[in-house]
Amino acid sequence: xxxxxxxxxxxxxxxxxxxxxxxxxxxxxxxxxxxxxxxxxxxxxxxxxxxxxxxxxxxxxxxxxxxxxxxxxxxxxxxxxxxxxxxxxxxxxxxxxxxxxxxxxxxxxxxxxxxxxxxxxxxxxxxxxxxxxxxxxxxxxxxxxxxxxxxxxxxxxxxxxxxxxxxxxxxxxxxxxxxxxxxxxxxxxxxxxxxxxxxxxxxxxxxxxxxxxxxxxxxxxxxxxxxxxxxxxxxxxxxxxxxxxxxxxxxxxxxxxxxxxxxxxxxxxxxxxxxxxx
Amino acid sequence: xxxxxxxxxxxxxxxxxxxxxxxxxxxxxxxxxxxxxxxxxxxxxxxxxxxxxxxxxxxxxxxxxxxxxxxxxxxxxxxxxxxxxxxxxxxxxxxxxxxxxxxxxxxxxxxxxxxxxxxxxxxxxxxxxxxxxxxxxxxxxxxxxxxxxxxxxxxxxxxxxxxxxxxxxxxxxxxxxxxxxxxxxxxxxxxxxxxxxxxxxxxxxxxxxxxxxxxxxxxxxxxxxxxxxxxxxxxxxxxxxxxxxxxxxxxxxxxxxxxxxxxxxxxxxxxxxxxxxxxxxxxxxxxxxxxxxxxxxxxxxxxxxxxxxxxxxxxxxxxxx
Numbered sequence: 001x002x003x004x005x006x007x008x009x010x011x012x013x014x015x016x017x018x019x020x021x022x023x024x025x026x027x028x029x030x031x032x033x034x035x036x037x038x039x040x041x042x043x044x045x046x047x048x049x050x051x052x053x054x055x056x057x058x059x060x061x062x063x064x065x066x067x068x069x070x071x072x073x074x075x076x077x078x079x080x081x082x083x084x085x086x087x088x089x090x091x092x093x094x095x096x097x098x099x100x101x102x103x104x105x106x107x108x109x110x111x112x113x114x115x116x117x118x119x120x121x122x123x124x125x126x127x128x129x130x131x132x133x134x135x136x137x138x139x140x141x142x143x144x145x146x147x148x149x150x151x152x153x154x155x156x157x158x159x160x161x162x163x164x165x166x167x168x169x170x171x172x173x174x175x176x177x178x179x180x181x182x183x184x185x186x187x188x189x190x191x192x193x194x195x196x197x198x199x200x201x202x203x204x205x206x207x208x209x210x211x212x213x214x215x216x217x218x219x220x221x222x223x224x225x226x227x228x229x230x231x232x233x234x235x236x237x238x239x240x241x242x243x244x245x246x247x248x249x250x251x252x253x254x255x256x257x258x259x260x261x262x263x264x265x266x267x268x269x270x271x272x273x274x275x276x277x278x
Numbered sequence: 279x280x281x282x283x284x285x286x287x288x289x290x291x292x293x294x295x296x297x298x299x300x301x302x303x304x305x306x307x308x309x310x311x312x313x314x315x316x317x318x319x320x321x322x323x324x325x326x327x328x329x330x331x332x333x334x335x336x337x338x339x340x341x342x343x344x345x346x347x348x349x350x351x352x353x354x355x356x357x358x359x360x361x362x363x364x365x366x367x368x369x370x371x372x373x374x375x376x377x378x379x380x381x382x383x384x385x386x387x388x389x390x391x392x393x394x395x396x397x398x399x400x401x402x403x404x405x406x407x408x409x410x411x412x413x414x415x416x417x418x419x420x421x422x423x424x425x426x427x428x429x430x431x432x433x434x435x436x437x438x439x440x441x442x443x444x445x446x447x448x449x450x451x452x453x454x455x456x457x458x459x460x461x462x463x464x465x466x467x468x469x470x471x472x473x474x475x476x477x478x479x480x481x482x483x484x485x486x487x488x489x490x491x492x493x494x495x496x497x498x499x500x501x502x503x504x505x506x507x508x509x510x511x512x513x514x515x516x517x518x519x520x521x522x523x524x525x526x527x528x529x530x531x532x533x534x535x536x537x538x539x540x541x542x543x544x545x546x547x548x549x550x551x552x553x554x555x556x557x558x559x560x561x562x563x564x565x566x567x568x569x570x571x572x573x574x575x576x577x578x579x580x581x582x583x584x585x586x587x588x589x590x591x592x593x594x595x596x597x598x599x
Contacts, residue, residue, distance in 0.1 A: 117282035121575045124537035129571040132559055133294040212407055213541055217556045232409050239413060240421040250410035258405040
C-alpha cells in the first residue's frame with residue numbers, strides 16, 4: 001500500500017504541475033505576452049548575458065532579452081505541439097486501427113505491415129527526415145511528428161478492437177443489421193477510447209520531448225519565436241559563461257515532461273489494476 | 279521489412295519533397311545542374327522506375343552527393359560511423375550495468391525508501407531531454423571542475439593509433455598505445471555517461487518489475503528453502519530468468535539511444551553520425567539527412583534481429599521458426 005500511496009502522491013503532484021502548465025499556456029495564448037515582466041522579443045544590448053537576479057529571474061540572453069519572459073511566452077508552443085500531435089494521431093491512428101482489427105483479413109494485414117514499417121524507424125530520425133523534406137518550421141515539425149506518431153495508436157486500437165470483436169454485443173449489433181462502418185463508429189470506437197486516452201496522456205511527455213529535440217536541431221519554430229528547444233540550442237554556445245541561457249529553458253522542458261509522465265503513470269495504474277502492485 | 283523501410287525513405291526523398299532535383303542540387307545551383315541531377319537520378323520517370331533506380335543506387339553504395347560540401351554521402355557516413363558505434367557501445371554497457379544493478383537492488387528492497395529513490399531517479403533521468411543531461415555534465419565537469427574535456431573525441435596533441443577497426447579505444451588497446459587509450463577514454467567519459475543516464479531508467483524499471491515477478495515464483499522459494507545464499511538465489515536463479523525481457527528492452531533502447539546520440543554528439547562535438555545529421559540539417563542538406571536516416575534505421579532493424587536471436591539463445595523455450 002505504501003508504494004501505491006507514494007506513487008499516487010507523485011502522480012498527483014505531476015498532475016498539478018501539468019495542469020498549472022496548461023493553465024499558464026492558455027493564459028498566455030489568450031492574453032498574449034502582456035503578463036510577462038519584459039517583452040520577449042525586444043533586444044537590449046545594454047543588458048546582455050546578465051545572470052539570474054531579482055530583476056531577471058532567469059537572467060538575460062546574448063541579445064539582452066529576459067529569459068524568464070521568453071520561457072513563459074514560449075509555454076503555449078509545446079502544449080500546442082503535444083496536443084495537436086497526440087489528438088490527431090489518436091483520431092487518425094485509432095480509427096484506422098479499429099477498422100483493421102474489426103475487419104481483419106487483407107485490410108488488417110496491410111495496415112499492420114504499414115505500421116510495422118513506420119515503427120521500425122527510430123521516431124526522432126523519421127520525424128527529422130520528414131521535417132527536412134517539407135522544410136523547417138513549427139507547423140511542419142508538427143506534421144513530421146504526426147507522420148511518426150499515428151502508427152502507435154493504430155496498433156493499440158487494433159489490439160483493443162480484436163479483443164472486443166467477438167463479444168456478444170458485437171454479435172447483437174451485427175444481428176441487428178448494422179453495417180461495418182456503423183459498428184466500428186458506434187460500438188468499437190467508444191469502447192476502445194478509454195485505453196487510447198490513457199496511453200495518450202502518457203504519450204504527451206514523449207511528444208514534448210521529441211518535439212523539443214526537433215526544434216533543438218533547428219527543425220521547429222524559427223527564431224525569434226521563444227521556443228524552448230530552440231532557446232537551448234541558441235544558448236549552448238554560451239554555456240561556459242552564461243549557463244542560464246541554455247540550462248533553464250532545458251529545465252523547463254524537463255519539468256513539463258516529468259509532470260506529464262508522472263500523471264500519465266498514475267492514470268495508467270489506476271485504469272489497469274493488474275499493474276497496480278508492480 | 280527492409281524493402282518497406284527503403285520504400286518509405288524513397289517516398290520521403292522523392293515525393294514529399296516539393297522539388298527533389300532542386301533540393302538535391304542545392305539552393306544555389308543553376309538550372310542546368312538541377313536538370314543534370316534530374317536526369318542522373320531519373321526523376322522524370324514514373325515512380326516505380328525511379329524506385330528501381332533508387333534501390334540500385336542504394337545497393338551499389340551510391341547514396342548521393344552532398345550539395346553543401348560536394349562530398350559523397352556514403353564516404354561521410356562511413357567515416358563518422360565508427361565514432362557513433364563506439365559511443366553507443368560504451369553507453370549501452372554503462373546503462374545496462376547501472377540499470378540492471380539498480381533494478382535488482384530496488385526489487386530486492388521493494389517498497390523501502392531506497393526502492394522509491396531508485397524509481398524516482400530512473401523516471402527523472404528518463405524524462406530529461408538529452409540536451410539537458412549533456413549540458414549539465416559539460417557545465418559541471420568541463421567548466422566548473424575542469425576535470426574532463428568539453429568535447430571532441432581525441433586530444434589533438436597525441437598521435438592517433440593505427441586505424442584498425444576505427445574504434446579508438448579498441449585500436450589503442452590493439453596497438454598497445456597507453457597514451458592514446460587514456461585520451462580516448464577521457465574524451466569518451468562525458469558523452470557516454472550522458473547518453474547512459476538518459477537510457478538506464480528504462481532498464482532499471484523493467485529489471486525491477488521482471489525481478490519482482492520472478493522473485494514471487496515457487497522455484498525461488500524452493501531455492502531459498504534449501505538454504506542457498508540470497509546472493510545465489512538472486513543472481514543465479516532469479517536474474518537469469520528475468521534476462522529475456524531485459525534483452526528486448528535493450529534492443530528497444532538502442533533506437534532511443536541513437537536519438538539521444540544525435541543531440542549529445544552535437545553538444546560534445548563528437549565526430550559521429552549524430553553530429554553529422556545535425557550539421558546537415560542546419561545546412562538543409564537533404565541527401566546527407568536521408569543517408570543518416572537510412573543508416574540509423576538499418577542499425578535499429580539489425581539490432582532488433584540480433585535481439586530476437588539472443589532471445590532464443592537465452593530462453594530455450596522460444597524457437598525461431
